[in-house]
Each structure stands twice: as structure tokens, then as C-alpha cells.
Amino acid sequence: MNEERFLSLFLRHERELAGVARACLPTWDAVDDVLQESSLVMWRKIDQLRADDEFLPWAKVILRFEILKYRRALSRDRLLLDDELVALIAAEEPSPAADLHAQRRSAVEHCLGEFTAEHQTLLLAPYTRDDAVKSIAAAAGKTANSLYKRLGRLRTKLHNCVRIRLGMPT
Structure with a gap:
């Protein structure tokens, strides 16, 4: 070959x-x-x-x-x-769920791209290290609680964007 x-x-x-x-x-x-x-x-x-x-x-x-x-x-x-x-x-053979997973992943990547770099970092922080949000808060001179609240709002925006991208009601 x-x-x-x-x-x-x-x-x-x-x-x-x-x-x-x-x-x-x-x-x-x-x-x-x-x-x-x-x-x-x-x-x-x-x-x-x-x-x-x-x-x-x-x-x-x-x-x-x-x-x-x-x-x-x-x-x-x-x-x-x-x-x-x-x-x-x-x-395992590929399933129709694999295609849906690919669509969801693509939607998440697209929607993440619509956020600022700062917001992307905050959205992804909990998935990098256990204390990432606290570290970001300390570096920014803010409380971890305020960043967790902001993180909640950003996750809601991300969730809504993904649902719209997939053609689902928000």
C-alpha cells in the first residue's frame, strides 16, 4: 500500500x-x-x-x-x-448517537468561540483543575463566589447557544 x-x-x-x-x-x-x-x-x-x-x-x-x-x-x-x-x-460499531455527539461537540465549539478569551478560560476552568476557579479569582483580586456566579451565567448562555445551534427550543 x-x-x-x-x-x-x-x-x-x-x-x-x-x-x-x-x-x-x-x-x-x-x-x-x-x-x-x-x-x-x-x-x-x-x-x-x-x-x-x-x-x-x-x-x-x-x-x-x-x-x-x-x-x-x-x-x-x-x-x-x-x-x-x-x-x-x-x-463497538458506530451508532446514530455518535453523529449526534459530533453535532453537539461542533455546536459547543462554535458557541465557545463566541465568548471572549477571558470567559472561555472561566468556562473551561472547572474541567482543568479542582482549584482553577479559585486560582483565577485570587489572580484577579475577586472572590471565588463572584466568579462561580459569573460562571453560572456563562454556562446558561453557552447552554442556550448550543440549543439554538442544534435547533432545540431554549
Whole structure:
């Protein structure tokens, strides 16, 4: 298989592979890292692939092993899904829910883009560290309580924007 064909197949299935990885990994950064590492392994083992229609199952096997390797490295940091569940998720066929998830993610990303950088930082702060909002408050000379109130209002705006973007009533 040549470089062009491999790249075409990988790009065609990248979103599905990312979906499998996201179901098994804690962050999108982890998904990016594992997908990059998986693509390198796939590239090195491309001679194993015989036909285009074998690409996705073959890629999922490689991805699964890379996910497990990454999870072993993180196992001291967080509670993660057990290996059997990762295997089940990786083997699962895509569902209509996956398309809805992609639409929601796209809507959230679009709506987040409408906020200022300061508001984006505040909206994402609770998902980065446990004390992120308190740190932001201390740096800005404000109380954590006032920032949590602002965060609540921003979340409501984000929620309404996403619902409108998805064609749902607010």
C-alpha cells in the first residue's frame, strides 16, 4: 500500500477512531496523543494491511493497544475504565448517537468561540483543575463566589447557544 492510499484511508476513518479513543480516554489531548502514536504504528505496520476494507478493524486493534499503553502510563493519576470495557468500546460499531455527539461537540465549539478569551478560560476552568476557579479569582483580586456566579451565567448562555445551534427550543 502506498503513502497516498494509507493517508486517504486514515483520514476517512480518523473521526471514528477519535470517537473510540475519546470513549476510553479522559481528555481530547490524550486522544490526540494516542491517535498520533497509533498512526505512527499503523504506518510502520502498513505492510500487514491487504485490502482497503480491512483498514478500520486493523486500525482499531492498533488503536486499542495504544490506548491500553497510554492508560497504563496514566493509571497512577486517575480512575479509568477497566481494560475489558475499553476492548468492548473499541470493538463497538458506530451508532446514530455518535453523529449526534459530533453535532453537539461542533455546536459547543462554535458557541465557545463566541465568548471572549477571558470567559472561555472561566468556562473551561472547572474541567482543568479542582482549584482553577479559585486560582483565577485570587489572580484577579475577586472572590471565588463572584466568579462561580459569573460562571453560572456563562454556562446558561453557552447552554442556550448550543440549543439554538442544534435547533432545540431554549
